[in-house]
Amino acid sequence: MNWYRKLSIKQKQVVWAWTFLALPVLFYVVIRFYPTFGSVLLSFQDWNLLGSKTWIGLENYEKLVADPVFWKVFNNTFIYLLLGTPVSLLISFIIAYHLDKVSFLHATIRAMYFIPFMTSAVAMAWLWRWFYQPVPVGLFNNFLASIGISQLPFLKSTFSALPSVLAPAIWAGLGFQIIIFMAGLRAIPQSYYEAAQIDGVGPWTVLREITIPLLKPTLVFLVVFSSIGFLRIFDQVFNMTTNDPGGPLNSTKPLVLMIYDTAFNAFDMGYAAAQTVVLFTILLLVSLLQLYVMRERT
Amino acid sequence: MSRTKFKASQASLGRGSTYAYKNSLKPASVIRWTLLFMGGILMIMPIIYLLSTSFKWPHEIYNLQIIPDEPTLDNYVYVLEDGRFFTWFGNSAIVAICTTISSVIFDSLVGYTLCKFEFKGKTFVFIAILSTLMIPTEMLIIPWYTMAVDFGWINSYWGIMFPGMMTAFGTFLMKQFFESVPDEFLEAARIDGLNEFQIWWSVAMPLVTPALSALAIFVFLGNWTAFIWPLIVTNDPVLYTLPVGLTTFSVEQSVEWELIMTGAALATIPTLVVFLVFQRYIIRGVVMTGLKG
Numbered sequence: 001m002n003w004y005r006k007l008s009i010k011q012k013q014v015v016w017a018w019t020f021l022a023l024p025v026l027f028y029v030v031i032r033f034y035p036t037f038g039s040v041l042l043s044f045q046d047w048n049l050l051g052s053k054t055w056i057g058l059e060n061y062e063k064l065v066a067d068p069v070f071w072k073v074f075n076n077t078f079i080y081l082l083l084g085t086p087v088s089l090l091i092s093f094i095i096a097y098h099l100d101k102v103s104f105l106h107a108t109i110r111a112m113y114f115i116p117f118m119t120s121a122v123a124m125a126w127l128w129r130w131f132y133q134p135v136p137v138g139l140f141n142n143f144l145a146s147i148g149i150s151q152l153p154f155l156k157s158t159f160s161a162l163p164s165v166l167a168p169a170i171w172a173g174l175g176f177q178i179i180i181f182m183a184g185l186r187a188i189p190q191s192y193y194e195a196a197q198i199d200g201v202g203p204w205t206v207l208r209e210i211t212i213p214l215l216k217p218t219l220v221f222l223v224v225f226s227s228i229g230f231l232r233i234f235d236q237v238f239n240m241t242t243n244d245p246g247g248p249l250n251s252t253k254p255l256v257l258m259i260y261d262t263a264f265n266a267f268d269m270g271y272a273a274a275q276t277v278v279l280f281t282i283l284l285l286v287s288l289l290q291l292y293v294m295r296e297r298t
Numbered sequence: 299m300s301r302t303k304f305k306a307s308q309a310s311l312g313r314g315s316t317y318a319y320k321n322s323l324k325p326a327s328v329i330r331w332t333l334l335f336m337g338g339i340l341m342i343m344p345i346i347y348l349l350s351t352s353f354k355w356p357h358e359i360y361n362l363q364i365i366p367d368e369p370t371l372d373n374y375v376y377v378l379e380d381g382r383f384f385t386w387f388g389n390s391a392i393v394a395i396c397t398t399i400s401s402v403i404f405d406s407l408v409g410y411t412l413c414k415f416e417f418k419g420k421t422f423v424f425i426a427i428l429s430t431l432m433i434p435t436e437m438l439i440i441p442w443y444t445m446a447v448d449f450g451w452i453n454s455y456w457g458i459m460f461p462g463m464m465t466a467f468g469t470f471l472m473k474q475f476f477e478s479v480p481d482e483f484l485e486a487a488r489i490d491g492l493n494e495f496q497i498w499w500s501v502a503m504p505l506v507t508p509a510l511s512a513l514a515i516f517v518f519l520g521n522w523t524a525f526i527w528p529l530i531v532t533n534d535p536v537l538y539t540l541p542v543g544l545t546t547f548s549v550e551q552s553v554e555w556e557l558i559m560t561g562a563a564l565a566t567i568p569t570l571v572v573f574l575v576f577q578r579y580i581i582r583g584v585v586m587t588g589l590k591g
Contacts (some may be wrong), residue, residue: 010416016494017415021423026406029465032430035441042440049444066380098330105335111577112338115345118524118569118580122541123562126548127348130555136360137555139347141363174341179581180588221588235525235541244548256436256526263440264530274350276437283434 042273049267051088060274070258072274077231077255079162081286084230088170088177089222093173097211098183110182114175121172125239128168129155132240155240158251165252165298169236173229177222184218185211223290231283232256255279345566352560359556373560377547383564385536386543392455393528393539394521397462399516402510404464410498414484423585424473430466439530446531453534462521466511469588475509476502512583515576522569540565 007015043060047053064070099109116124132154133140141151154164188211196206212219234256238245245261246253256277263272313428351359353369377383404435405557412424442461462487487501503510528539544565573580 013415014417017411020407020411024404024464035438036433038441039437099334102331109338110335112342115342116574119566120541122544123565124527126558126562127344179584183585195511239545259436269440273440280437
């Protein structure tokens, strides 16, 4: 350790810094960067997991563009996003806005909204799957029958299956969004509200002119966070449609489920890798687009 | 300001606390409270039905009653009898605890280094780590799988755990929190003759414990409920984690909903207990990560 003693304080710091970073840097290179490039590379190859890899250029992507299932799945993925994000953010904002003004049993009510967030998506998927069963099994249809409304097909129809799969995902995520919204609301200086009150401004104007503009950072965070979540939906769909994954007729199949199927049931690894590249591109574009849009609207 | 305007604002002040967090028994606040409370009941209703059904006999599960007429523990006896759930529970616990410890240590070490040290390449390392946040797990799964096959990590705890040993999100979070630790503290410790490792561990770390617990909660919950990777990397039921085990169990039972609900309840109860015990810390953790992240 003689060499170490000769170093200046600054140089010692550098030695320590790289000692601390050695293992993590190795981790990020081997477990994150190398596989990322591996996936991109694999998307230009044909590989069935056992044989050798052959370079096929853009063939996987050409196959993807020509695949009607892919376009169906692409469509579904965006429906999950375009339905899930606004609906969940609207509900959670309304609840957070009002819950923020309530102090009696505040913590208890907050806990009731938050509890679904603590559950595992797999368990909840099976629970909701039971709710959706036809009479006499399913809770929802039994309830509808008891008040004299005809049955709903829920997971059985191509029209209602996707919203039915989405509902528990929205439900489970609300608690998180409510907590974040409330933190954002609390961070708005009370003096703005006092000023508005002195000027006798109505609550709608306060909401539009003070609360929402000042909540923008929170909103950006939640929009990006929940969009990424809905674009990557998998656990719920996989578990609610085990008898026909992504069914009926691919009407609930999201991109991640297609990737899983292609890679681990069909063992068409190159084709699956091309799909992951598409997923990556979508996530990247959506994040950038949303950041841009939110920045514009000051 | 005109006189009339002043009067108007006086009146609105008199009307009271539209924007204050005060309790009042105005009809509007009572309605607000009641609706929020009913909404809350609606939110936990599915979980109440989950727990209620797990105590019902098969012939009772079809009615809407919450309290069963003749509660039974038979479902739990049946589900737990062969011990599979205990194995899966144990596997999930091992995986979640190990990844949590590893992430908390390494994420804070890296966050600390990137926050408090000056060296060439610091920004590059930080941006590189941060950029991995943009890479979805699903994109890495195929290379991870081939890696696991090549190294014989299929059906092993390490195989389930290795992708989650460090998190970029945690690194970023901890870096933010170490900003609040004054450099003077670290300098004082340096003068006292502590080495850099000791300074990090015994001076800086105790100052960010709230952030550490928040990170720990997130990593634990994430790994406890993780599904797609454990599903791919294990095919031996002895190594399934709870979510994967629950899926296979439920597929097996097919229409025995009271048994499926019991399995789902077994997967849900532990996190509910954890939440009820650590509620304050968990909510605070969510707020902290949301605001800094």
